[in-house]
Amino acid sequence: xxxxxxxxxxxxxxxxxxxxxxxxxxxxxxxxxxxxxxxxxxxxxxxxxxxxxxxxxxxxxxxxxxxxxxxxxxxxxxxxxxxxxxxxxxxxxxxxxxxxxxxxxxxxxxxxxxxxxxxxxxxxxxxxxxxxxxxxxxxxxxxxxxxxxxxxxxxxxxxxxxxxxxxxxxxxxxxxxxxxxxxxxxxxxxxxxxxxxxxxxxxxxxxxxxxxxxxxxxxxxxxxxxxxxxxxxxxxxxxxxxxxxxxxxxxxxxxxxxxxxxxxxxxxxxxxxxxxxxxxxxxxxxxxxxxxxxxxxxxxxxxxxxxxxxxxxxxxxxxxxxxxxx
Amino acid sequence: xxxxxxxxxxxxxxxxxxxxxxxxxxxxxxxxxxxxxxxxxxxxxxxxxxxxxxxxxxxxxxxxxxxxxxxxxxxxxxxxxxxxxxxxxxxxxxxxxxxxxxxxxxxxxxxxxxxxxxxxxxxxxxxxxxxxxxxxxxxxxxxxxxxxxxxxxxxxxxxxxxxxxxxxxxxxxxxxxxxxxxxxxxxxxxxxxxxxxxxxxxxxxxxxxxxxxxxxxxxxxxxxxxxxxxxxxxxxxxxxxxxxxxxxxxxxxxxxxxxxxxx
Numbered sequence: 344x345x346x347x348x349x350x351x352x353x354x355x356x357x358x359x360x361x362x363x364x365x366x367x368x369x370x371x372x373x374x375x376x377x378x379x380x381x382x383x384x385x386x387x388x389x390x391x392x393x394x395x396x397x398x399x400x401x402x403x404x405x406x407x408x409x410x411x412x413x414x415x416x417x418x419x420x421x422x423x424x425x426x427x428x429x430x431x432x433x434x435x436x437x438x439x440x441x442x443x444x445x446x447x448x449x450x451x452x453x454x455x456x457x458x459x460x461x462x463x464x465x466x467x468x469x470x471x472x473x474x475x476x477x478x479x480x481x482x483x484x485x486x487x488x489x490x491x492x493x494x495x496x497x498x499x500x501x502x503x504x505x506x507x508x509x510x511x512x513x514x515x516x517x518x519x520x521x522x523x524x525x526x527x528x529x530x531x532x533x534x535x536x537x538x539x540x541x542x543x544x545x546x547x548x549x550x551x552x553x554x555x556x557x558x559x560x561x562x563x564x565x566x567x568x569x570x571x572x573x574x575x576x577x578x579x580x581x582x583x584x585x586x587x588x589x590x591x592x593x594x595x596x597x598x599x600x601x602x603x604x605x606x607x608x609x610x611x612x613x614x615x616x617x618x619x620x621x622x623x624x625x626x627x628x629x630x631x632x633x634x635x636x637x638x639x640x641x642x643x644x645x646x647x648x649x650x651x652x653x654x655x656x657x658x659x660x661x662x663x664x665x666x667x668x669x
Numbered sequence: 670x671x672x673x674x675x676x677x678x679x680x681x682x683x684x685x686x687x688x689x690x691x692x693x694x695x696x697x698x699x700x701x702x703x704x705x706x707x708x709x710x711x712x713x714x715x716x717x718x719x720x721x722x723x724x725x726x727x728x729x730x731x732x733x734x735x736x737x738x739x740x741x742x743x744x745x746x747x748x749x750x751x752x753x754x755x756x757x758x759x760x761x762x763x764x765x766x767x768x769x770x771x772x773x774x775x776x777x778x779x780x781x782x783x784x785x786x787x788x789x790x791x792x793x794x795x796x797x798x799x800x801x802x803x804x805x806x807x808x809x810x811x812x813x814x815x816x817x818x819x820x821x822x823x824x825x826x827x828x829x830x831x832x833x834x835x836x837x838x839x840x841x842x843x844x845x846x847x848x849x850x851x852x853x854x855x856x857x858x859x860x861x862x863x864x865x866x867x868x869x870x871x872x873x874x875x876x877x878x879x880x881x882x883x884x885x886x887x888x889x890x891x892x893x894x895x896x897x898x899x900x901x902x903x904x905x906x907x908x909x910x911x912x913x914x915x916x917x918x919x920x921x922x923x924x925x926x927x928x929x930x931x932x
Contacts, residue, residue, distance in 0.1 A: 357785060363705070405835050
């Protein structure tokens with residue numbers, strides 16, 4: 344990770360209890376649904392396959408490459424696994440990865456594990472997969488479009504997961520949204536580039552060696568629209584629901600009410616952030632949503648641009664689009 | 670050149686090692702919950718929580734000071750909360766030119782850092798005194814879906830194997846990355862990322878093909894999609910009582926913290 348303190352594994356203590364409980368409820372519902380979906384589509388080899396691929400994600404996260412100034416980049420893996428296994432199996436694989444990281448290595452907390460699974464196991468895989476399908480389809484379903492889709496999916500998956508993390512921290516009162524949102528998005532926009540490059544490199548290698556393992560999404564165009572809708576919906580839900588879901592006014596407001604707002608306006612501490620105003624209870628959710636929507640729009644807009652730019656190349660290689668699925 | 674990956678579990682025969690893993694999982698989760706629920710300004714509660722993790726450490730045959738040091742592993746993340754120092758409204762107490770730290774901000778930041786440190790110690794205690802196989806079994810009997818538990822168990826089983834595969838790939842990359850002193854070797858960042866990507870793809874294929882071999886070997890031994898334990902140990906009364914003692918203490922500290930100290 345480039346900047347450890349902006350990493351996405353949230354330790355315990357940084358999420359308020361209502362937020363952490365909401366995360367666990369989301370995990371129980373969504374992972375339960377993923378378990379039901381995969382039971383129908385994968386046979387009994389699913390358990391060794393998904394278990395070993397979870398270990399693969401863990402080991403692959405250790406393969407780093409030097410960037411600059413002693414920092415290094417590495418894979419997070421949500422989008423790559425979703426592209427290779429489909430999003431539901433990817434949710435289970437990433438859930439296992441995050442559970443082991445939390446239980447065995449204390450990378451991420453136990454109470455905070457709910458939202459850690461939501462961010463890195465569900466949001467990043469679904470958004471990554473939806474963006475991959477969308478770009479792949481929009482650009483004509485060629486192998487080059489598939490690579491472009493993988494790049495956009497990997498980048499966007501990391502970005503939206505970072506956005507979700509920032510919103511959760513802000514709603515918990517751990518860090519003001521006006522600071523944590525741009526910080527997380529800025530850092531992960533760069534981390535996402537590394538993610539996109541590694542994902543593309545991995546897919547290119549697998550396509551050369553075992554083309555039968557790469558699913559051919561162009562075949563199922565009718566279902567593609569559904570995935571795009573699901574991904575967009577998740578991105579919007581992340582933005583809209585999280586701030587509204589917290590039943591308690593956060594500590595910032597409580598303290599603000601104790602001390603009165605007039606005094607705050609003259610408080611010199613605000614001079615470092617002239618645009619950051621203390622929100623009232625009703626406005627706080629709106630401010631959060633507005634900032635989040637802007638974030639999603641910016642990220643989606645840039646990704647669309649990247650997709651257009653990388654996709655407009657002549658395609659020469661005929662793809663081996665075997666319909667083999669895992 | 671190998672990557673650091675060390676299991677936290679330390680074999681032992683302490684009271685904590687012998688305790689039923691289900692009880693340990695439940696007590697650990699409740700302890701983390703109680704720590705995180707502590708009101709920000711209930712300062713007397715924090716040393717009590719530390720006394721609790723410290724005495725549990727002693728029961729587990731661990732040095733509490735060492736556990737306290739290990740608990741700092743999540744503290745770099747606390748920088749994410751450091752902005753609270755300056756943005757939380759309240760009485761300014763320290764004014765560096767350009768920045769003002771408020772009392773409320775400082776209290777909030779310290780509370781978050783302490784909670785993170787204490788919760789990490791609780792999670793560490795569980796990992797240090799419980800073999801991972803017992804832990805996954807406990808998760809299964811606490812109603813975590815069996816498929817997920819089986820995936821987690823498989824992941825753990827092959828974690829170190831695949832980590833060594835990754836070690837071999839990294840060693841191979843290092844071996845072919847010779848450079849003359851003072852001369853740049855290899856390509857730019859994008860090229861390097863693509864090389865790492867190729868290694869990840871390589872590792873994926875090795876893992877995928879290994880899973881096929883593992884599956885075939887399991888089929889040959891009669892695998893029918895279910896995982897079985899031969900003798901699931903019964904939950905004894907004494908294990909429940911041993912678990913109830915820390916839980917009662919937690920409830921006491923939490924009540925004191927909410928009703929009295931936070932006022």
